[in-house]
Amino acid sequence: MGKIINEFLVESYENLDQLDQNLIELEQNPDATSILSSIFRTIHTIKGACGFIGFNKLESVAHVGENLLSKLRDGELDLDPPRTSALLAMVDAIRQMLGCIEGDRSEGDVDYTQLIINLEKLLTNEDAKEVAAQTTEAPAPAPTPAVVKKKPEQEAPAAGPVLKEKSGDRRKSTPAEQAAHVAKEGEKRVNPDRRSETRSVADSSIRVDVEILDRLMNLVGKLVLARNQILQFVPTGADSHFLATSQHLNLVTTELQKVVMKTRMQPIGNIWSIFPRVVRNLSMSVGKKIRLEMEGKETELDKTLIEAIKDPLTHIVRNSCDHGIESPEKRAENGKDEEGVLLLRAFHEGGQVNIEIVDDGGGIDPEKIKKKAIEKDVITPDQAERMGDQELVNLIFTPGFSTAEKVTNVSGRGVGMDVVRTNIEKIGGTVDIQSRLGKGTTIRAKIPLTLAIIPALIVTTGGGRYAIPQVNLLELVRLDGEEAKKSVEQIQGAPVYRLRGNLLPLVYLHKELQLKKNNEDEAINIVVLHADDRQFGLVVEGISDTEEIVVKPLGEQLKGLVAFSGATIMGDGKLALILDVMGLVQKAFLYKIKKH
Structure with missing residues (x-):
């Protein structure tokens, strides 16, 4: 039964998320019968499922809401703001009960009698404003379980065919008569081809626990690391068969990475x-x-x-x-x-x-x-x-x-x-x-788009390697010999470089990280970066290549280091720190440099 309840919870949460939006859209466009039918199907599905599982309080709230929706759908009542507010309060109540069911498998101890009375009053022509004033919103909803779908836009299929019946008739009929009526109406109204199509749509998506996706992402990260190590150690003069195999591994790993990343993407x-x-x-x-x-x-x-x-x-x-x-x-x-x-x-x-x-x-x-x-x-x-x-x-x-x-x-x-x-x-x-x-x-x-695996530029300074997220990279500039000496100016005591007529503040990475310069080469390598609405040049000793890196968070003891956002393991198995470009801007106090 636990597995059935979990499936019921996930499907109900999905439907409620769409229900909120549909009710607002319907209030703005009352003639949209397709939206009203979708809302009715959602409540009908929830009511049917909770009745089967035995959540009677939830079934009672959904039932009276279904009665109101039935009259709205049949044109007997108009959807006005008070009725919309009452239906939204019903959605909140259902969501709250689902949260309780998720926690301890009970519907909670909140009394929804007044909400049911208010919804029943709205079935008649009583003053809707008075009813709306009595209708209160339920407490904040519980968090929604994560769902992975092949096609996000697909709606969850309804529990059964929708019947055009008046609330009074529904109360008079026995459960057996209702079941017979549903079966009879279903045979007449549901097209066999349509049923087949519904099954195929349902079969095209599955629910996967987020923890499984996280584990899969970690495994792909390890595979990317292994791929990088293999590519780094492929000798230049390797035989053609070995080269072809390593290239094939590279292609397959890249494709697998894209597919796994896609499973984590949500609209x-x-x-x-x-x-x-x-x-x-x-x-x-x-x-x-x-x-x-x-x-x-x-x-x-x-x-x-x-x-x-x-x-x-x-x-x-x-x-x-x-x-x-x-x-x-x-x-x-x-x-x-x-x-x-x-x-x-x-x-x-x-x-x-x-x-x-x-x-x-x-x-x-x-x-x-x-x-x-x-x-x-x-x-x-x-x-x-x-x-x-x-x-x-x-x-x-x-x-x-x-x-x-x-x-x-x-x-x-x-x-x-x-x-x-x-x-x-x-x-x-x-x-x-x-x-x-x-x-x-x-x-x-x-x-x-993602924080798990990102393209980065690898640079060296003070004998260490550092990764710069490619999303912050604008261009690379190299100044040699005399040009390097002449091109760097000092304004308010800060070094700047004129890049196409615009002043570019310079930050020397070895100074910010308090490292000794590893070589005395007079050439200057400038990595032009942007952070927020600022551009600046990061001066490094050497520039390697770009590669995809697996981002790992820093430990608790290192999270206070504003210059770094994470770490990664390079192809040779050694660690490289990932630079936090925004943190470097703050650390270097670049915002104090005024434009001239």
Whole structure:
């Protein structure tokens, strides 16, 4: 029975995630019968399964919700905000009970009688607003088990055929009569070809425990390491058969790596599915009209990163609703449509996933930020006068800084955007903000596709080897002899190089790591890197080649070293540290160098 319950939980969680989004879409487009039918099938499936397993409380809540959905589907009732709120409360209640079932195989001790009464009242023409006022949201949902699918867009098949019957008829019929009616209707309405198609779709995806995927990823990492070692020791004059075999091993390993990485990839829409509900609730609580639009929901990235960006993105969305988009009255005064637009956009570019959160609100006022920053002693008046608008806007990433006039349950406590930036940078990403006063704000996050196996440039300094993630690499510059001496200038005591007319701050890796220079070669090797919105040149002694490396986290004792983000084992079995480009920028205090 335990295995059956686990299967029921995973399938129910999948369906509920889609249900939240479908209900919001249906409220915006009440004539979308296909969405309503999908919602009905989902609740029907959950009700049927929990009745079989014996979760009676869950079955009761799902049953009355199914009755309401049946009347909505048959056109006997209209879907209005109070009914939507009640159905969302039902979803929360179901999710809470699933969390209890997952924990101790019980439905919990919460009494859902009032929710059932409210849903039953909505079956009639009673005042829906009064009912909605009584309907409360259930506590926060339990976490969703991870699911691996071959095709994310496929819906879980319904438990059985859907019947167009009125709630009253359902209560009068006996279980035997219901079963007979289901079988009879199923024979008439389900096309045999369609049933066959449903089976083939169901057979094309399986659920795999995440721990198995993690173990598989570790094994592939070891295989990549072994491949690198073999390729490194292949002699130049090796016979053709040995060369062909090693090349074949290289191709197969690379292909296996891609396939395994693909199993860990999930569409970003998996976490975006919560945002229609978040935006709806926030817009109602702050008295605003907000329309959420999404582009690129199918954009994929590693499951670990999906989990890591969920909270930062949620905070940005809440901030945009609370601070960004104005009230309908203020928008009307400014000649805008009363309904604000919040756009989520995701796309692949340059080996990274770009995520943009765009609102058409009032934008960020640099003068307001300047005033607040001076009040909070974040900057001095002299510093404020020398700062440009973009530098002032970037102050919102300062810990504890907030421009909110009052603290609400949505935001205003000053613990937010700095945490957002910190969390995104922890996974090798960057975040920046662009704003136009009166026009709106765009927050962009750039995130690597994966953190497990990455391409990197290998460099040497002070007798050691270091790996630089290729995602941070722009170009390589080598200066020989006299050119090296003439090209490096000093500005405010800091070395810079003029690259195509632009000043490029230089960081000497051996100095930052407090190492002795291993050779006295007068030539200078500059690795041009970008971190956040800055470019700088990292001066190293030698540049090797690029190769794919398996990223291993640093131990607890070494996590405080800001210059390193991890470690890897090279082809010869020796260790190489992975440089944290953003950490190097902070360590070298490059942000203090002003452009001239």
